[in-house]
Amino acid sequence: MISAEVLNIFHAALHSLCSLGAEIENVSMPLLEETEDAGNQIAWPEATQYHEQAGWFPARAAEYGEDVRSRLEMGTKVSATAYLEALELREKFIQQVHLVMADAASTLLSFQPPRSRPHSLTKKPHA
Numbered sequence: 001m002i003s004a005e006v007l008n009i010f011h012a013a014l015h016s017l018c019s020l021g022a023e024i025e026n027v028s029m030p031l032l033e034e035t036e037d038a039g040n041q042i043a044w045p046e047a048t049q050y051h052e053q054a055g056w057f058p059a060r061a062a063e064y065g066e067d068v069r070s071r072l073e074m075g076t077k078v079s080a081t082a083y084l085e086a087l088e089l090r091e092k093f094i095q096q097v098h099l100v101m102a103d104a105a106s107t108l109l110s111f112q113p114p115r116s117r118p119h120s121l122t123k124k125p126h127a
Helices: 004-019 032-053 066-075 080-110
Strands: none
Touching (some): 032 080
């Protein structure tokens, strides 16, 4: 799901934070793996509905690339119950993220990197 470039930048940022004294703590997000499918069950029919309302799909389906057309076609096949279940899972995941982030925010707020005094304040004035 994450490109190697983004992952490398993320790890570099973690390394920088650690060098400033931050402690990294892994957190559990049990619903994370389920959210990709749920996201598709939401996005496909919503995209299909948008394109239908605009008059583009299916009337101009041949003008779409295969990737977009196939997703719009999948959107017509998502059942109402699958869509609603995906919305429920999304809400549970959002609540889970909020709980984890609230805990992380309290940890981040308690972390204060050492502050150096501005250079102009560290020199004695000449008499």
